[in-house]
Amino acid sequence: MKSARLVSILLLLQTRGRMTAAQLAEELEVSVRTVYRDVEALGAAGVPLYGDAGHAGGYRLLDGYRTRLTGLTAGEAEALFLAGAPGPAAELGLGPVLAAAQLKVRAALPPELRGHADRVSGRFHLDAPGWYADAEQTPYLSAVAGAVWDSRILHTVYRRWREPTDVERRMEPYGLVLKAGRWYVVAGPGPRTFRVDQILRLTVSDEEFTRPDDFDLAAYWTAYQRDFHDRLYRGEAVVRLAPGVRLTGPAGAAVQANGRAEPDGWTRATVPVESLDHAHDTFLRLGTGIEVLEPPELRERIARTVTELAARYGNSTATGGN
Structure with a gap:
């Protein structure tokens, strides 16, 4: 228009x-x-x-001329206030700044759009972290964010999963990513991805670094996730699913892509699995709603577990461990 x-x-x-x-x-x-x-x-x-x-x-x-935000559509005003997630902003030390910015934008909106924005704020709330998990402690998040903004080199002690667990790392922080309630810093050289909550000690250097002109944080993160899933799901399993039973994530997508209905109403599909341990635990949660056909070692392991459970619960009277 x-x-x-x-x-x-x-x-x-x-x-x-x-x-x-x-x-x-x-x-x-x-x-x-x-x-x-x-x-x-x-x-x-x-x-x-x-x-x-x-x-x-x-x-x-003309110098000094400023336009009010009267050109915003209702949808744009709603999106603006919905995008301002207070939790992540507060973690970055920007909570008061976000509140002040929203107040100024709200004051500049005409009455009808102000009403749209207020309605969104009252009806939608973004809460990124998942259920059943304690919030990650990230005492150095604000310092890392400052180093990202000012292009300052970080000297850290970082905890990784393999030995030696605690290692010194020099980081050139290119950007921060919030994924499922957890903060990650993407840093050079490399670049590589690090969990902010695993930084044990941190010193912000006075030394500056030059961020690559062609580095695109969003594009990097998309490629990183794709590579992560490719490395994570290296195995496959052939399963049968009872009517109404659904798998989630990459396994669910695989069922949608290659699943085929069988005469008894079940669905047969080949799905990616992270490991035998992970597949064993995941498939057992579905109870009688799934049958594992391949690989043989996964089928046999689930069968042993089911046999042990049947023996344990075979008596109608609980023994209480006596």
Whole structure:
């Protein structure tokens, strides 16, 4: 819509300063001719917008001119307040800053959009951590975040899972990621991924590092997760699932992709498994709703467990261990 595009031009010039018609056209994905018409419309509406000719020219707003956020749609206002997760912001030491920013944005909104934003805040709450797990203690999170922002090198003592467990690490922190309630720092050289809660000691150096210009945190994290799952689920199991029984995660996706119905109503599928131990425990939770066909060692192990359970619970009267 033209009105939304005009607001976008104002906000772009307000945040970036001088921009050429070609730059605005590329940003808005329209023609240069359309930008010329939009600029004329803004000028006719009284917006103090000026065009400078020459190689270093472009459009700019009169110094000191600021537009209110009246160009936000209802959906954009709702998304803005829904995206402000107070928990992670507080962990980063930005809780008061987030609250102040939301207050200022709310004050700048027209009454009808303010009502939309208030309704979202009252009806939706984002809580990232999972159930049945204590919150991870991350005493160095704020310091790591500061080092990410200021491009400062970190000297840490880090606890890993294999021996030797406690090792010294020099990190060039490129970015922070919050995944399922747990904070990770992506750091060079490498880059590599570290859990912030496993940092035992930390010193922020005065030495700065240069963050690679082509590093994309979101793209890195997507690739990292994909590689993690590829390394995690290296085995396979052939199973039969009773009607109505569902697997979750990669196993559930595999059932959707290759599962086939059998005459008795069960579904047969080949699913990825992390390890025999993990598959044994996961499949046992489904009780009689699943039958493991392959690999033989997994089927035999589950059979032994079921036999032991049957023997233990075979007596109708509990022995109480006596």
